Amino acid sequence: xxxxxxxYLGIDLQDLVPKLFGKGxxxxxxxxxxxxxxxxxxxxxxxxxxESINQLDPGFLFNRFDxxxxxxxxxxxxxxxxxxxxxxxxxxxxNDQQLSEFKEKLxxxxxxxxxxxxxxxxxxxxxxxxxxxxxxIEDIKxxxxxxxxxxxxxxxxxxxxxxxxxxxxxICTSYPNAFCSLTHINGEGLWIGASPExxxxxxxxxxxxxxLAGTRKIDDQPLSELAWTQKEIEExxxxxxxxxxxxxxxxxxxxxxxxxxxxxxxxxxxxxTEFTVDYNEVQFEGLADQMLDxxxxxxxxxxxxxxxxxxxIVANENYDRSYYxxxxxxxxxxxxxxxxxxxxxxxxxGNRARFYAGAGITEDSxxxxxxxxxxxxxxxLLSLLNT
Numbered sequence: 001x002x003x004x005x006x007x008y009l010g011i012d013l014q015d016l017v018p019k020l021f022g023k024g025x026x027x028x029x030x031x032x033x034x035x036x037x038x039x040x041x042x043x044x045x046x047x048x049x050x051e052s053i054n055q056l057d058p059g060f061l062f063n064r065f066d067x068x069x070x071x072x073x074x075x076x077x078x079x080x081x082x083x084x085x086x087x088x089x090x091x092x093x094x095n096d097q098q099l100s101e102f103k104e105k106l107x108x109x110x111x112x113x114x115x116x117x118x119x120x121x122x123x124x125x126x127x128x129x130x131x132x133x134x135x136x137i138e139d140i141k142x143x144x145x146x147x148x149x150x151x152x153x154x155x156x157x158x159x160x161x162x163x164x165x166x167x168x169x170x171i172c173t174s175y176p177n178a179f180c181s182l183t184h185i186n187g188e189g190l191w192i193g194a195s196p197e198x199x200x201x202x203x204x205x206x207x208x209x210x211x212l213a214g215t216r217k218i219d220d221q222p223l224s225e226l227a228w229t230q231k232e233i234e235e236x237x238x239x240x241x242x243x244x245x246x247x248x249x250x251x252x253x254x255x256x257x258x259x260x261x262x263x264x265x266x267x268x269x270x271x272x273t274e275f276t277v278d279y280n281e282v283q284f285e286g287l288a289d290q291m292l293d294x295x296x297x298x299x300x301x302x303x304x305x306x307x308x309x310x311x312x313i314v315a316n317e318n319y320d321r322s323y324y325x326x327x328x329x330x331x332x333x334x335x336x337x338x339x340x341x342x343x344x345x346x347x348x349x350g351n352r353a354r355f356y357a358g359a360g361i362t363e364d365s366x367x368x369x370x371x372x373x374x375x376x377x378x379x380x381l382l383s384l385l386n387t
Contacts, residue, residue, distance in 0.1 A: 012084065013029065013038055013040050013082060013084055013165065014165040014166070014169065016040065016082060016106075017029060017040065017164065017165045017168075017182070018163075018164065018165065019106045019107075020042065020106070020184070021184070023105045023106065024105075024186060025042050025043065025044065025102075025105075025184075026042075026043045026046070026047045026074075026076045026184060026185045026186060027040065027041060027042045027043065027076065027183075027184050028040070028041055028060035028062075028076050028181065028182070028183045028184070028328075028330075029168065029181065029182040029183075030060070030179065030180065030181040030182070030329070030330065031172050031179075031180045031181075032179060032338065033176070033177050033178060033179055034176060034177060037083065037084075038083070038084060038172070039081065039082075039083055039330070039333070040081070040082040040083070041059065041060055041076060041077075041078040041079075041080065041081050041082075041333075042079060042080045042082070042102070043059070043076045043077040043078070043079050044077075044079045044080070044094060044098050044102060045077065045079070046186070047062075047074040047075055047076050047077070047185055048074070048075055049072040049073065049074055049075070050072070050073060050074075050075045051070050051071065051072065052289055053073075053288060053289055053292065053331050053332070053337060054286055054288065054289050056075055056331050056332055057075075057077050057078070057091075057332065058077075058078040058330075058331070058332045058333045058334075059075050059076050059077045059078045059330070059331055059332070059333070060075075060076040060078070060183070060328070060329065060330050060331065060333075061073040061074070061075055061076075061327070061328060061329060061330075061331045061339060062074045062076065062183055062185060062188070062191075062323060062326070062328045063296065063323070063326045063327045063328065064321075064322060064323050064326045065297055065301070065302075065321040065322070065323070065324060065325040065326045065342075066310075066314070066321065067326070068293075068296050068297055069293065070293060071292060071293055071296055073327070073328075074185060074188070075331070076183075076185065077091070078091065078333065079091045079094050079098075080094070080102070129150070129152050129367075129370075129371050129374070130367035130368060130370075130371055131367075132150055132316055132317070133150060133359075133361055133365060133367040133370050133371070134367055135316065136148045136150060136312065136316075136361040136365075137361060137363060137365055137367075139312065140361070140362065140363045141363055144308060145303060145304070145305070145308055145309055145312065146238065146303070146304040146305065146362075147235065147238045147299060147303045147304050147309070147360055147361065147362050148302075148303035148309045148312050148313065148360075148361050149299075149300065149301050149302055149303050149309070149313070149325075149358045149359065149360050149361065150313070150316075150317065150358060150359060150361055150370070151313075151317065151321065151324065151325065151356060151357060151358030151359075151374070152317075152356075152357065152358075152371075152374055153319065153324075153354050153355060153356050153357075154354070154355045154378055154382070155352055155353070155354050155355075156352070156353050156354075156355065156382065156385065157351055157352060157353075158348070158351050158352070158353050158385065159385070159386060162351075162385075164182065164190070164192070164348070165182075167192065167384065167385070168180065168182045168192060170384045171192070171193075171194045171381065171384060172194075174194075174266060174384060175194040175196075175265065175266050175344075175380075177196065177263070177264065177265060178194040178195055178196050178265060178266075178344070179193075179194070179195045179196075179198075179329065179338075179340040180193070180194045181193055181194075181195070181328060181329070181340075183328060188322075188323065189347050189348065189349050190347070190348040190349070191323055191328075191342070191345055191346070191347055191348075192345065192346055192348065192381075193328075193342055193343065193344055193345030193346070193381075194266075194344045194345075194380070194381065195328075195340040195341055195342060195343045195344055195345070196212060196263070196265035196270060196343065196344065197210065197212040197300065197340060197341040197343055198210045198212075198338070198339075198340055198341075199292070199295060199296065199298070199327045199329075199339045199340055199341050200288055200291055200292050200295065200337070200338075200339050201336070201337065201338045201339075202287070202288040202336065202337045203335060203336040203337075204279065204335065204336075205278075205279055205280070206276055206277065206278055206279065207276070207277040207279070207284075207287050207288060207291070208274065208275065208276050208277075209243055209274075209275050209291065209295065210272055210273065210274050210275065211236060211239035211240040211242070211243055211259075211260075211272065211273040211275075211298075211300065212236075212239065212263075212270050212271070212272045212300055213232070213235045213236035213238070213239045213270065213271060213300050213360055214228060214232035214233070214235055214236045214270055214271040215232070215268055215269070215270055215359075215373050215376065215377065216228070216232070216268065216269045216270075217267060217268060217269075217376055218264065218267050218268060218269050223262045223263075223264060223269060224262070226262055226269055228262075228271065229364075230364065231362055231364035231365065232271065233260075233271070234362055234364070235360045235362055236260055236271040236273070238299050238304055238360075238362075239273075239298060239299050239300045240257075240259075240260070240273045242295075242298060242299040242304060243273075243275055243295065243298075244257075244275075246291060246294040246295055247275075247291075249294060250284075250287075250290050250291070250294070252277065252282065252284060252287070254277065254278075254281060254282045255275050255276060255277045255282075256275070256276045256277075256278070257273060257274070257275055258273065258274045258275075258276075259271070259272055259273030259274055260272060260273045261273075265344075265380075266344075266380045267376075267380065268376060268377070268380065288337055292327075292339065296326075296327055297310070297325060297326075298341065299360075300341065300360065301325035301341060301343070301358065302325070303360075303361075321356070322347065323342055323345075323347070324342055324343075324345055324347070324356040325341065325342060325343065325356075325358065326341075326342045327339045327340060327341055327342060328340060328342050343358075343377075344357075344377060344380050344381060345381070346381055353385070355378045355381060355382055356378070357373075357374040357375070357377035357378045358374065358377075359371075359373040359374050359377075
């Protein structure tokens, strides 16, 4: 154990992450919003699905879009924690044999290719997105839906000299306000993202969640001068009402609401409303578990009412969202749980990267503009691919 700590004392995470590929370990690297500290955890056992997060060991959760009610996130245990310029932290339950095997595998090959574990779909009619928006608008006008979030993807071949960790560092630099993450689980591929959307945060003092919706491209104007359309304001109000209704379902009425206000996420702006519960004022055991179960998938990634919107998505999008629009983040780590919606993300398999984006459809939506919104969202990470 001491030998592993000495070997990897202060190691550059950019050098360590490539050594993990192809070794059979699940791991997660992340950087919290408005922070410079990066954390890398490695699990020495296969991640398992969990329903309750309250009593979980410290680690990282990764949940698919379509796993809800009940949620079933995969739990990457923090058996080993690496931070730059720090001694590795090893769970005391990890034995010397496990550590010896881990060190031997890491030193066996200097660099490894990214696992080609997923089958890349080559037939998806992205050109039909505008028609799909038209279909959704018709259902909304007929009273079958209030709102539905439709998504699409774009497959891109990565450059030959592509470095996962360099790309991750670019994302961290370009999006300081986002939750930046790199997640790898055997059989699920490698996911990289910069999410602007908090799902839940709980540090035993405060519970927080947020409604994020509406998208505008930022040019040179100050955020205070951005003008929002009625469609965008209504779209954001749907998400806020969804959260308030979740509070009502568990009979919690003591919360603070702040917003909506305009926030910046790279070259895009969004409307955001924050909700906070102070545990000094409200005693509510298991709040994070209950709200997570109710919130996911939020109307910001699915729609309202939830079940008809999800049914419309499953029936008409014609592809598997997988972990896009699911949730992810550290759980019970440094005495806090912070989960984010998996947006502005890509799935890397072999030399192919799949970028995802969605747009909220309401009665006032314009199909051409909604498709352009998805292009702008995908461009946030696409633009960094070749730089």
